[in-house]
Amino acid sequence: MAQARVVRFYLDPPLKRSAERGQHNFLTLVAETLIEAGFRVAYHRDSAEEREKSRGRNGFALFHMAPPTTQRGVTIRRAYHYPFWAIEPQAERWHWHVARSRFNPETLDPALAKRFTEFWRKRLFAGWQARDDGFVYVPLQGRLADHRAFQTCSPIAMLNEVLARDPRPVVATLHPGETYSVAELSALQALVDAHPRLTLASGQMDRFLPACSCVVTQNSSAAFNGYFFEKPTVLFAQVDFHHIAGSVPRDGVDAAFAARKAPLPAYACYLWWYWQHMSINAGHPSAKVRIAQALRRAGWPM
Numbered sequence: 001m002a003q004a005r006v007v008r009f010y011l012d013p014p015l016k017r018s019a020e021r022g023q024h025n026f027l028t029l030v031a032e033t034l035i036e037a038g039f040r041v042a043y044h045r046d047s048a049e050e051r052e053k054s055r056g057r058n059g060f061a062l063f064h065m066a067p068p069t070t071q072r073g074v075t076i077r078r079a080y081h082y083p084f085w086a087i088e089p090q091a092e093r094w095h096w097h098v099a100r101s102r103f104n105p106e107t108l109d110p111a112l113a114k115r116f117t118e119f120w121r122k123r124l125f126a127g128w129q130a131r132d133d134g135f136v137y138v139p140l141q142g143r144l145a146d147h148r149a150f151q152t153c154s155p156i157a158m159l160n161e162v163l164a165r166d167p168r169p170v171v172a173t174l175h176p177g178e179t180y181s182v183a184e185l186s187a188l189q190a191l192v193d194a195h196p197r198l199t200l201a202s203g204q205m206d207r208f209l210p211a212c213s214c215v216v217t218q219n220s221s222a223a224f225n226g227y228f229f230e231k232p233t234v235l236f237a238q239v240d241f242h243h244i245a246g247s248v249p250r251d252g253v254d255a256a257f258a259a260r261k262a263p264l265p266a267y268a269c270y271l272w273w274y275w276q277h278m279s280i281n282a283g284h285p286s287a288k289v290r291i292a293q294a295l296r297r298a299g300w301p302m
Contacts, residue, residue: 099242
């Protein structure tokens with residue numbers, strides 16, 4: 001059966017109001033692109049009730065940072081910082097188009113990439129000065145004792161690997177937005193007690209990221225930010241920005257750690273490629289073209 005040319009946006013209440021009033025730059029561009037392609041746009045709350053209804057509704061669906069409920073659905077999510085966005089048929093970043101694409105710096109203009117990266121570094125990280133104070137920065141996320149499907153080991157086991165493989169001081173930071181159990185905090189404290197060169201802190205990315213020698217994490221966005229400061233990175237989980245990092249899921253733990261000592265990758269070219277070529281820059285004249293391309297990739301009849 002042919003699908004109705006209607007796209008329903010499922011959004012939390014503040015975002016829904018902003019989109020309906022045309023006050024959200026990216027969602028307004030998405031709506032305009034769809035309307036110009038002959039679709040009608042409708043707005044719904046992203047509630048459990050509406051998500052259940054979405055499964056049986058005709059037409060197409062768009063969700064914000066949530067898995068689509070139908071094969072005719074997509075999710076939208078920031079590509080780490082405004083105004084860069086992704087539109088994907090799956091919510092998991094490691095399944096995104098950019099994650100499966102090949103990065104080839106030899107095809108890019110390094111001077112253009114350098115100007116682009118310097119502009120965004122100054123805009124996003126004003127006052128942050130890159131240096132090397134000789135320590136490993138390990139930004140932790142949540143569920144420290146769990147080994148989830150997209151990870152190669154639990155975060156606690158990852159921290160043990162770092163301590164076993166790198167003799168430098170290690171600073172592990174708790175995510176300020178996470179709530180940790182007594183058992184998780186006790187396991188971390190046991191590591192601190194066993195390893196005097198391990199320090200535990202909370203947040204403070206602005207303090208630790210510019211000053212570290214390298215970043216080791218599951219898939220924290222802090223590692224993506226570290227590319228602006230040319231910080232070698234080891235990733236223990238699947239993610240979309242793995243291309244220039246040492247990736248344990250892709251290469252194994254030995255090769256991933258060895259990559260820290262390789263010549264520095266083309267960080268500026270990568271950031272230009274990831275944001276300006278593979279993402280949707282909502283502030284760029286190409287935004288609607290990129291939106292239509294992403295929806296076509298998802299199988300929508302644009």
